Amino acid sequence: MTESLDLELGSVQTEEMVLNMGPQHPSTHGVLRLKVLTDGEIVTRITPYIGYLHRCFEKHCENVTYEQVLPYTDRCDYIAAMNNNFGYAVAVEKLMDIKVPEKVEHIRVIVAELNRIASHLLAVGTFGLDVGAFTPFLYCFRDRERILDLFEMLCGARLLYSYIWVGGLSHDLPVGWVEKAYEFLDYFEPQVEEYNNILTFNKIFIERTADVGVLPQEVAISYGVTGPNLRGSGVKWDLRKDDPYSIYDKFEFDIPIGTGVVGTVGDCWDRYYIRVREIEESVKIVRQALEQLPRDGDVHEAIPKKIRPPKGQLYNRTETPRGELGYYIISNGKPIADRLKMRSPAFTALSCIDEIARGWMISDVFAILGSLDIVLGEIDR
Amino acid sequence: MMTFAPYFLILPLAAFAIQIFFGKRLPRKGDWVSITAVGTTLCLAIAMFVMMLFLYEPGAKAEQSFEWFNLGELSVKIGVLIDNVTVIMLLVVALVSGLVHLYSVGYMKDDPRYSRYFGYLSLFTFSMNGIILSNNLLSIYMFWELVGLSSYLLIGFWFEKDSAANASKKAFLVNRVGDIGMFIGIMLFFTATGSFLFSDIFAGVAAGALPLPLLTVAGLCLFAGAIGKSAQVPLHVWLPDAMEGPTPVSALIHAATMVAAGVYLTFRMFPLFTPEALTVIAYVGGVTAIFAAIIAVTQNDIKRVLAYSTVSQLGYMVMAIGTGAYVAGFFHLTTHAAFKAALFLCSGSVIHAMHHAYHKLGDHDSDPQDMRNMGGMKSKMKITFLTMFMATLALSGVPFMSGFLSKDAILAGTLSFATHHPEHFLLPLFGFGAALLTAFYMFRLIFMTFYGKPAKQEVLDNIHESPATMTTPLIVLATLSIFIVYTLPYINPFSDHGWFTDLIVATNSVVPQHVNPSAHEIAEGIHHAHLPAMIISLIVAFTGIALAVVIYLKKKFSAEKLAKNLALPYKLSFNKFFVDEIYDRFLINPTIKLAKAVGFFDWEIYDKYFINGFGRITERLSRFIGITMDYDVLDQQIVDGVGKSTRFFGGALKFIQTGKIQNYLVWVLGGIIIIFIIQAM
């Protein structure tokens, strides 16, 4: 009796069926359409159709000045707008060879990491939602709300900040902000444990995500997958450490990588858990940055009167919560860029969905999609 | 005592179920479940034993039966019987089983199917207890088969090894041969007496329900089951192979308990056997005893020596029953269970140590069971050596040891039998011969294993004493092979008089016309033959030991040279009298050959000449007809005419054969309607 009878539904021969997931579906994280070919509940092929949210970002960039591009970057990855601002500002600054003040760098790191926490909270929460756990989602949003409150205090906006400018920031820190930030960190740190208790180490959650949608290292690299997804596959690669920009080399933090604690390296659970642990690391960075923050200095000091980079081109990359955000800028010395290409991390992450979701069940497709943590605004641009 | 009975079944069964279903998930893989279950039964068995001793009543008996099911007229009853024999058997099983469980914790430690192993052990314990507690042949048969099943599972426990898988299959099949006989026997008794209960059958037989010749046949049929299970000649071939199983299993099943089941059954059924049947039984036992002993002399695998020794000792017991000294046989069963289990567990300990030593050396080819690779382990494994030595003494029949008492009783029985029936002089010869050989090969084993020099010194350096879980059972069992355990409250090392013989008394035969000697007469005879038997057996035992000392310890004679000089006997013995080969040649191959011959006849002769011959004749005929008959007339008119008419009818009928079942159904219904109409008219 070692071999049990295979009585599950999958063993009955059925016809292949085309299932249109989206563009309107609760779990596609935006207007994404997946054409799923299924055999019973088993997925045999997935073809993603994207572009429903295409807003001609690159075409815009060739028509507006460098300053005016900034708000558009917000709208690409609207979950982590600070990081996108940051990446763009760093790219243009490099092109123009601007050195920004220490204080500005610190504030940038603080807000970027806070936004990383907020973004990861959203990813973690919605991933729970994707596998059917409703409560963790609301817990995450509760805490994310506090970060948004901090940002609101900072620049008045809650979602699209346009806070980090080329050469500086839009506003200096308001009075009492640093204390509030400390307060938040003190409150927030123990919360991570709560997420782990309610979701990460839940048996059902592990059943649903461990060993599912494994993304092997080579495949991940070949697909250009970056960020937490790549680290989930066990590759220790983080631009903040490996190709440091801004002042990230001044801080001490770890880069968590997937180890396959409950399943295989590179499965959904690993990708998920990387994010939880990155939240912890980001908290560490924010604390350090807050401690080292120079109290005086003008954040507008280095902002150029007119942004007119010299002729040349540059590919600059930064680490957003979703991975490597690259800007390829070609300047011909005019105030408008000749070409501005954005390489978005979610775009590459989504491209591998067929590879890793094939052969799993329909329910798993959502788990896998959720674990990749895509933002359609960034994919479609 | 009755209240205890169910626990002997429920606890091991529950342990089995838990192990099989949840074992892997339990802490420590659940070995404690089985151990607790068996430990509890052991406690209960001890309690029952103590109660029995306090009661000290030879004929104590408690029986309870209930209706299991009834099919029309047939009412089948099963039930539980507890008397002194049961209590002792239960204690033996619980004790050996408990110790083996304990021992296995160490021995099987790293096995991937650890919990399953314990589950099987529990299943075995359950079924063995079932056999013992049954008061009827039906449930005995059921548990008998369950015992066979668990034996099969345990022999083939390492089924990745081909040899183990084959051995388990062999054991199963060989046992089936005996069991068929047994089933026929049971059914004979059942049809004659209408009941499976012992008491009913005994009463029925005493009332003459079966004519004497049929009774003999029925008895022998029952005994066939015992032949299979107790590995008597000619069905002994499975037991040595069964050594492929884990060693604790060999100790439990293939030395102490399961193989004793056959003896136990014969013992229980003794009153049913006619003198003719008993004679057959005695010879089967005697032949087995000497036969196996001869084989054991030349084997090199430590476990095989013990296996053949077991076969030989079982032969003793059966012979004792056949000669009427069946109390002695049961006594030997009890003592043998203890010291043979001890021997096996010791050998397991040795193998364990050898295995680890080889493992450490990275040697995966050498056989850790081969005695030729051993030697000099005395100093390294003191406890194992001492316990094994004691058990060996017991088996060889050295005074002050339990084996001496029981063996002596059997030999006295045979001697007495032969004095009354001089034509059966061979039986005592078998007995004493086997005793000599037993002493010889057992000491050969001891010397080859523990004395002298090993084949490889580095192996010896890596030998370590086994862990306490393994040595504790050894010590307990070795202690149980001292005579005093069985003779209390009397202490006379040369007499088997004690609680055992007081409590276990023979019953008279129930065979009608009373041709058998009564139990009392047999006991008298044995008593008279006691002294000569004792003297002879002592001489014989010490001769055997001395021979072993001379050849294997002092190396006065080279064993190889002896083997060369005695080429034929050596070869016979070494190759186990070619029994397997004989079976191969005379049973298996002939069957295959017969099949081939039939096939050959079918194809080569029948098909080629007969059928094809017909074809040829037909061909000639047709050619003849074709040439002679007028082509035009026959062909054009008659043949074509027939063809045309056939086509016409076929065309009409083909609409009926649509291949649609529903069409056919309509026709069937039409038929039914017609029947209706005919009925109505």
Added chain:
Amino acid sequence: MNDLNIYLTVGAILFSLGLYGVITRRNGVAVLMGVELILNSANVNFVAFARFGGMNLSGHIFAMFVIILAAAEAAVALAIIINLYNKFGTVNVDDARSLKQ
């Protein structure tokens, strides 16, 4: 209503309808439904006899066995139909007529 004949008639009607279904339906599953009707008609008879014909509870037992049988039959029949579908791409029993010459 306490009249045996009514129940027997209902049983006969159900039987006839089931038979009609078996004869006329092309779809294997529909044929199976006809068979279920026939089995049910037998059940009605059994239970009716149990009530009126002195069959007592034995009638109930028989009805139960029929239900059990029906369950087994349905499982196997549907397995066969699905197999048929996989093999021939149709469940019409008259399309699968490799028996026809």
Added chain:
Amino acid sequence: MVDYFLNLFADVSWLAAMPAGAQFLLAALLAGLPLFLFVAVNAIIAVYAERKVSAFMQDRLGPMGQGVGLHAGKWGLLQTVADALKLILKQDIIPALADRKLFILAPFIIFIAPFVAIAAMPFNQHILVADFNIGVFFLLAVGSVGVIGIILAGYSSNNKWSLYGAMRSAAQIISYEIPAALSILTVIMLTGSLQMQEIIKAQSGTIWGILPNWFIFNNPFTLLAFFLFFIAGVAETNRTPFDLPEAESELVAGFHTEYSGMRWAFFFLSEYANVFIVSGITAIVFLGGWQSPIPGYMDGPFWGLVWFFSKVVFLILVMMWFRWTFPRLRTDQLMRMCWKFFLPASLVNILGVGLWDLLVN
């Protein structure tokens, strides 16, 4: 209850002239009506409770009313009422490609099943529409009717998500019915009756003088049976973590994706009725029904009602607790759990109870 009406009929001549069966039917109808009404109210209360419970579990307030005017009342008490009103007034949409007849029929079949089941449920010593000889069995039987409705709903919607939901649901409910029935069998083995009141009466008295003699405490096997049945019951009602048929993040809304308005409300009502029934059966079979937790004290019809409802409410709360805590299982995991764990466990359980009964009693 039915007997009460039957006695009443005996006094009215034309009613007494009717055959017994018809009288019984009428009495059952009359006795059942208020209970059916009660079930509808139950759903409204349960929905409100679910909202509040989930809100408290998720660190938020849930429906709240404030200020003067058209709002959801104090603490949002009127929220469900407002929802019900909205559902009644909402446009009834039947998709063009749906199978109209079946689409309309399906919610009723689903809705009727739990309502009929209530008929066999004793609320206290007297309030019981009909004490069937086959009480528990009747509940199980009626419970299985709903599956057909679900399949029909999923099938007739002509929507792939619905179909997936329906297939999943059917497989799930049918599978979990087996361990549920087998778990109840343990209790039936001990009581020797299928009648609800008999089962409850068998649970009177105490164990060791302290614990009430409920089957949950009776022996380890019935305790296990309680858990098996309750979990299987949760699975049968399609609630998280077994809500695969309507998994909103996967199948949009499963078999009722295409339903709206009043028809959708039927699904909703029947879900809560089912929750009530499963909790009710669990309370009756394992928790002593209307028996007082302190045996001998606070008995009587009124207290019986109180105890029964407090047990049911407790179990419903546990189910809500499950729902807002666990993620959802996958189909194959769900089925595996049923066939490879629940079924063997409940079978072994039956054996265990048999042995226990044999040995201990």
Added chain:
Amino acid sequence: MSLSDLTFFFVVALTIGSALYVVTSQKLVYSAMALFFTLLGIAGLFVFLMADFIAGTQIVIYVGGILVLIVFGIMLTNRISDVRLSHTSMQRGVGGVVVLLIFAGLYKMISSAPWYLESASAPESSVKGIGKLLMIEYLLPFEVASVLLLAALVGAAMLSRKSKS
């Protein structure tokens, strides 16, 4: 005519009417749906025959099991994307005539046969009686039935397995 009779004839009408629909409907799913009502009606007949346990069994096994199985069968063997599953019939005329004749024969038999009538006293609880009968008199058939079910289960599983190529 009393209310009880009315109910009875309503049940009979429901049973026969829906059975008729089962065998004549051109839509497979409608047939299945009608079968649902037929089975319920037959369960009702059982209640009238004081066989409450059988009625319950009928609903559990037929409605809860077999009917669902049939619906599954329908869905697995048809292109489920098409709602309107229609299917055709054959030899309707012949079949109708034959079946009518058969019914006539049966009816004649029913009406003319001298049935042995003995009104059984309805047992206090049919469940207990059935249980006793099953465990005593019909033990062997009961066991055989369980083996049959097992065999059917295994057989069905084997049949619908994907052949491992």
Added chain:
Amino acid sequence: MNFNQLVEYINEQFRKEFVQTGEEVPADHISVAASDWKDFAEFLRNDEHLFFDAMMCITGVDFGEESDLGVIYNLHSMKHNHKLEVRITISRDKPVVPSVEKIWRIADWFERETYDMYGIEFEGHSDLRRILLPEDWEGFPLRKDYVFPTSYHGIDIPKMKEGWE
């Protein structure tokens, strides 16, 4: 390896005088002819010492209405942590570049995007469709000579350009 070492290594190992560094200061990219690209890409991907296993970005470029189109590849090696920019220039009339989809899987989507925006054909691509724009979109919007459509599926597109300037 820094950029100069890379160039040196490529010239040694791949082909003599293969890379002519441009006159741009600082020199940070190498130009390759479209015909050499496929072989060169394989070399870059598989060579032990280069091992550019990750493709970071593909950027299409239009150098002006009168001049050529270009494709820029940003490569990166996870193993050695060095990067390289490769540039291919092609004529506007016949923009064909060999596809490297098989070498870097992500090139699949990046090439589709470049095709979508610039109309550069990637030879050997298995599934070269538009990715961000609708299937029936006309023209390649990021080309400098792109003419804005006036309507899409009958919907007028208002000229809102003044808002951007």
